[in-house]
Amino acid sequence: MSKPYEKTRLWRVSFGKIAKDDTATADLANMYSTTWDRACLLAKRIAADAEGLTLHDEAHFTRLWECADIIVGRGYKLSPIETFIFGVAILIHDAAHTVLAFEGGISALSKTPEWRDALVAKCQNDQSDPNEDPTMLPVSLRKAVLFDTLRALHARQAKSILSVPFKHPALDANFYLLEDPTVRSHFGRLIGEIAASHHWNIARLETLGRQKNAIPPYHEYGPIRPMVLAALIRTADAIQIDAGRAPDFEFALTQPEGFSREHWTAQNRLSIAPDDQDPSALVVTSSVPFNEKEAKAWWIAFDLANTGDRELRASDQILRDAALPPFEITRVKDISDPTRFSKHVQTEGWVPINAEVRINDTGKIVQMFGGRGLYGDDDTVPLREMIQNAVDAVRARRILEDGFAGKVFITLRPGSNEAGGNGYWLTVADNGIGMSPAVLTGPFLAFGESGWSSSTLREERPGFLGSHFKRIGRFGIGFFSVFMVSEEVNVSTRPFDAGASAVRTLSFSSGLALRPIVKEGPSDFQMSHSTSVSLFIASDTKEKILHRTDPTRVIEAGKSYLRPATTFTLTELVGMLCPTIDVEIEIKHDPDEEKGTIEADWVKENGNVWLKRINCLQIENIPEVILDNIDYVETISLDNGQIIGRAALNPSSGKLAVYSIGGLGRKLRPNVDHGRHFVGCLDLSPRGPRRDTGDMLSKETIARWADRQVNKWLKADIDARERNFVAANAAYFGGDPLPIANCLIDDEWLTVSDVFERLKSGHSIYAPVKQFGNKDDRWSIMGTVNFSSGFILHKDDVDVTLTNVMVAGATADVQAYWVLPEDDFPTPFSFVGCLGRFALSRGTYLKLDGEDVDFGVYKGDTSRMLRLTHGQRLVLPGIRLSLHLT
Numbered sequence: 001m002s003k004p005y006e007k008t009r010l011w012r013v014s015f016g017k018i019a020k021d022d023t024a025t026a027d028l029a030n031m032y033s034t035t036w037d038r039a040c041l042l043a044k045r046i047a048a049d050a051e052g053l054t055l056h057d058e059a060h061f062t063r064l065w066e067c068a069d070i071i072v073g074r075g076y077k078l079s080p081i082e083t084f085i086f087g088v089a090i091l092i093h094d095a096a097h098t099v100l101a102f103e104g105g106i107s108a109l110s111k112t113p114e115w116r117d118a119l120v121a122k123c124q125n126d127q128s129d130p131n132e133d134p135t136m137l138p139v140s141l142r143k144a145v146l147f148d149t150l151r152a153l154h155a156r157q158a159k160s161i162l163s164v165p166f167k168h169p170a171l172d173a174n175f176y177l178l179e180d181p182t183v184r185s186h187f188g189r190l191i192g193e194i195a196a197s198h199h200w201n202i203a204r205l206e207t208l209g210r211q212k213n214a215i216p217p218y219h220e221y222g223p224i225r226p227m228v229l230a231a232l233i234r235t236a237d238a239i240q241i242d243a244g245r246a247p248d249f250e251f252a253l254t255q256p257e258g259f260s261r262e263h264w265t266a267q268n269r270l271s272i273a274p275d276d277q278d279p280s281a282l283v284v285t286s287s288v289p290f291n292e293k294e295a296k297a298w299w300i301a302f303d304l305a306n307t308g309d310r311e312l313r314a315s316d317q318i319l320r321d322a323a324l325p326p327f328e329i330t331r332v333k334d335i336s337d338p339t340r341f342s343k344h345v346q347t348e349g350w351v352p353i354n355a356e357v358r359i360n361d362t363g364k365i366v367q368m369f370g371g372r373g374l375y376g377d378d379d380t381v382p383l384r385e386m387i388q389n390a391v392d393a394v395r396a397r398r399i400l401e402d403g404f405a406g407k408v409f410i411t412l413r414p415g416s417n418e419a420g421g422n423g424y425w426l427t428v429a430d431n432g433i434g435m436s437p438a439v440l441t442g443p444f445l446a447f448g449e450s451g452w453s454s455s456t457l458r459e460e461r462p463g464f465l466g467s468h469f470k471r472i473g474r475f476g477i478g479f480f481s482v483f484m485v486s487e488e489v490n491v492s493t494r495p496f497d498a499g500a501s502a503v504r505t506l507s508f509s510s511g512l513a514l515r516p517i518v519k520e521g522p523s524d525f526q527m528s529h530s531t532s533v534s535l536f537i538a539s540d541t542k543e544k545i546l547h548r549t550d551p552t553r554v555i556e557a558g559k560s561y562l563r564p565a566t567t568f569t570l571t572e573l574v575g576m577l578c579p580t581i582d583v584e585i586e587i588k589h590d591p592d593e594e595k596g597t598i599e600a601d602w603v604k605e606n607g608n609v610w611l612k613r614i615n616c617l618q619i620e621n622i623p624e625v626i627l628d629n630i631d632y633v634e635t636i637s638l639d640n641g642q643i644i645g646r647a648a649l650n651p652s653s654g655k656l657a658v659y660s661i662g663g664l665g666r667k668l669r670p671n672v673d674h675g676r677h678f679v680g681c682l683d684l685s686p687r688g689p690r691r692d693t694g695d696m697l698s699k700e701t702i703a704r705w706a707d708r709q710v711n712k713w714l715k716a717d718i719d720a721r722e723r724n725f726v727a728a729n730a731a732y733f734g735g736d737p738l739p740i741a742n743c744l745i746d747d748e749w750l751t752v753s754d755v756f757e758r759l760k761s762g763h764s765i766y767a768p769v770k771q772f773g774n775k776d777d778r779w780s781i782m783g784t785v786n787f788s789s790g791f792i793l794h795k796d797d798v799d800v801t802l803t804n805v806m807v808a809g810a811t812a813d814v815q816a817y818w819v820l821p822e823d824d825f826p827t828p829f830s831f832v833g834c835l836g837r838f839a840l841s842r843g844t845y846l847k848l849d850g851e852d853v854d855f856g857v858y859k860g861d862t863s864r865m866l867r868l869t870h871g872q873r874l875v876l877p878g879i880r881l882s883l884h885l886t
Contacts, residue, residue: 079221114152241301271284575598576616576658584597658674
C-alpha cells in the first residue's frame with residue numbers, strides 16, 4: 001500500500017522511478033517507509049502528553065510534504081539523499097512532544113533544568129520543591145509542567161532523537177526510528193540539526209553551511225544543501241496553518257478549551273494555495289466567515305499568516321544571500337493590512353482593523369510610570385534602582401557559580417559629556433551574571449516586564465528560574481528611573497562567562513527621545529566587571545542626590561545667622577540605601593572622599609556601627625538605653641531560614657526604625673518620623689512598583705519575635721517609662737506585652753498586677769477616650785485628659801481632681817496598645833486586654849462602662865472658641881473599669 005507522501009511531487013522526482021540496479025535509492029525509500037511508520041506510532045502519544053496542541057500526527061507529516069511542494073514550485077529539485085533527509089526531519093521536528101522521545105521518560109524529564117523552570121513558573125511564588133517526585137504533583141499541575149517542558153525541549157531533542165533507543169520489554173532489544181546504523185550515524189546529526197533549526201533564529205541557519213558532502217554510495221547524488229532543507233522545513237511548518245491541522249472530527253473529539261480552542265477554531269477554517277495570478281504569493285482563505293464571538297480566532301489566523309509571511313520572506317533573503325536557489329513562494333498575499341486580509345479570511349458582523357492600543361510617545365509613558373510620575377521628586381531613586389539591579393546580578397551569578405561572593409562598585413567622579421558639558425558621571429558596576437546582546441536589547445528594555453523571568457534568559461540559562469532565585473526587582477521598570485536625572489546613559493555588559501569580545505554597550509544620547517545604539521566595547525571596559533551603568537548628571541542634580549538639610553536660620557547668644565545646607569557623603573547615602581544588602585559594595589567619590597566599603601555580612605556587623613550606618617546618626621544621637629542593650633538587636637528569620645530583619649523593640653521615643661524592601665531602603669530625612677516602634681531594620685514585601693511601602697513578610701514570625709523581645713527586655717535594667725515603650729511596641733507587632741505591660745495612673749507607673757490589685761480593693765479606674773478608625777467605630781485611651789478631638793488643652797490648664805485616672809502618656813499613638821475591646825473586636829494585647837486576661841486568670845472579669853466622666857477643672861483663660869470658662873468642670877467621654885466575679 002502506498003504512503004501518502006509518495007503522491008507529492010518532491011518525493012516522485014527523487015523516488016518515483018528507481019532503476020533496478022539503483023540499490024542506494026531503493027534502500028533510502030525503504031528506510032524512509034519504516035521510519036515513517038514508527039514516527040506515526042510515536043506521534044500518536046503527543047495528544048496525550050501535550051494536550052491542546054493541534055494535530056502532530058500522520059496527517060501533519062503528509063501536509064508538511066504538500067506544503068513543501070507548494071513552496072518550492074514545479075521546477076525545484078532535491079536529490080534523493082536531500083529528499084530523504086528532509087523527509088526524516090519532518091518526522092522528528094516535533095516528535096519530542098511526547099515523553100517517549102526521552103530516554104528515561106518523565107523521571108528523566110523531571111530532572112532537567114527546563115522542568116524545574118516550568119514548575120517554578122507555574123507555581124509562581126509557591127516554594128514547591130523542583131526536585132519533587134513528579135508523580136506526587138497534582139495531575140493538572142503535572143500535565144501543565146510536562147507540556148511546557150516538552151515545548152521547551154522538543155526542538156533540542158530533535159537533534160538526538162534518532163539515537164534514542166526504544167527497548168523491547170520481552171526481546172531485550174533496542175529499536176530506533178531510523179534503524180540503519182550507517183545512515184543513522186553519518187546523517188543522524190545533520191538531520192537532527194535541520195529538524196531542530198525550525199526553532200532557531202533564521203540568521204543561525206548559516207551555521208549549517210551551504211554544502212555537506214555525503215558518504216558513499218550517496219555521494220553520487222551530489223552535495224547536500226543543509227540551508228535549503230532547513231529553510232524548507234521551517235517555511236512548510238509556518239504555512240501549515242490550515243484545516244489539516246485541526247480537522248472537524250478531531251475537533252469534536254478533542255474539545256479543546258481556552259486559548260487552545262481559539263487556535264483550533266482559527267485553523268479549522270483555513271486553506272492555503274498559490275495565487276493563480278501571482279505564483280510568488282500564497283493565498284490564505286477561510287471556508288466559513290468568523291463572527292463577532294470568533295474575533296479572537298480570526299486574529300490568531302491573521303497572526304499565523306503573518307508568521308508564515310515573515311518566514312517566507314526571510315528564507316527567500318537568506319537563500320539568495322547564500323547564492324542558493326530560492327523557492328517560488330516568497331510571501332503571503334494581502335497580509336500587510338487586516339482589512340485587506342479579511343477579503344480572503346472573511347468576517348461576519350464586524351470589520352478587522354488595526355485598532356489595538358498603541359503607545360505613540362514611549363518616553364512620556366516611561367516617565368509617567370517609571371520616572372517622576374511614579375517616584376516623585378526623590379532623585380536618589382535612580383541610584384537605588386541601579387544598586388538593586390547590580391545586587392540582583394550578583395545574586396544571580398551565585399546561583400550559577402558555587403562559592404561566588406560578588407561585589408558592587410559605585411563611583412561618582414567629575415567629568416564631561418560628549419558635548420563638552422561639565423558635570424558628574426555616576427556609575428554602578430557589578431561582577432554578577434551580566435547580559436548577552438539578546439538580553440540587553442530584549443528583556444532589559446522591555447518596560448514593565450522583569451527580565452529575570454523572560455523566555456530569553458530561560459533559554460540562555462536553563463534551570464535558572466527553577467533555582468527559586470530571590471530577586472529584588474519584580475516589575476521591570478526600575479532601570480528607566482535613570483532618565484529622571486540623566487539624558488546620557490551607557491550600559492556596558494557581557495555574560496560573566498564570556499570574554500572581552502562579548503562586551504556590548506547600549507548608549508542613550510538623548511534620554512528616551514531617540515533610539516539607543518548598540519556598539520562593541522568600550523575598550524576601557526574593566527574585565528573585572530560584568531555590567532556597568534553610567535549616568536551623566538548635572539552638578540545641581542548631584543547636590544540634590546546628596547542633599548541632607550536646607551539652610552537654617554539659627555539664633556545663638558542673641559545673634560542670628562544662616563547655617564548652610566549640609567550634604568551626605570556618597571558612602572553615608574549608600575549606607576542608608578542598603579541597610580540589609582548581602583553584597584559587598586565599594587564606593588568611591590572623587591576627589592572629595594576616600595574609598596568607602598559596605599560589608600556584605602550585615603547580620604554580623606557591629607550593632608552600634610550598623611545602627612549608625614543605616615540611620616546615618618552619630619553614636620551620641622542614639623539613646624543610651626539602646627547602646628547599653630545592643631545585644632537585644634537580633635536577627636529575625638522565616639521558618640525556611642530567610643533572614644527578614646535585624647531589630648529590637650524600641651524602649652525609647654527615638655526614631656530608629658528602618659524599613660527595607662529586598663534589602664534596600666531610602667534616604668532618611670531629618671525631622672521626619674520614619675518609624676519608632678523598633679530599633680534596626682525590617683524587610684517588607686512591596687505593595688507596588690514604587691516600593692516605598694510594603695507589608696510584613698510574615699506577621700506570625702514578627703509576632704514571635706516581639707514575644708521574645710518582651711522576655712528579653714523584662715530582664716533588662718530599664719525604667720518604667722522604657723518598659724511602657726517596649727510593651728506598646730510589642731502590641732503594635734502582635735506580640736503579647738502582658739509580662740512587661742504597665743500604665744500611668746495618677747502619674748504613677750503601675751503594672752497589670754498593680755492595677756488588678758487596685759481594682760480588687762473596690763476602686764474603679766477611669767480613662768479619657770477618643771474615637772478612631774475609618775468609621776470612628778473604635779475607641780482608645782487618650783494620652784492626657786483632653787478633648788477627644790486631640791491635644792487641644794495644655795496640661796497646665798487641666799486640674800485633674802478625680803483619682804485613679806489612667807492616661808496613655810507618650811505611647812498614646814500606639815493604638816494597638818490603648819485600643820478598647822468590643823464584643824466584635826477583641827484586643828487581647830492592648831493594655832486593657834492584658835488586664836482583662838489577667839483578671840480572668842484570677843477568677844474575675846473586667847467590666848468596661850462608657851460614660852461622661854467629670855475629670856476635673858479647667859484652669860486656663862476663658863475661651864469662646866473652646867466654649868470654656870475658667871473654673872469650668874471638665875466632663876469628657878471616658879470609661880470606667882471595675883472588677884466583677886465570674
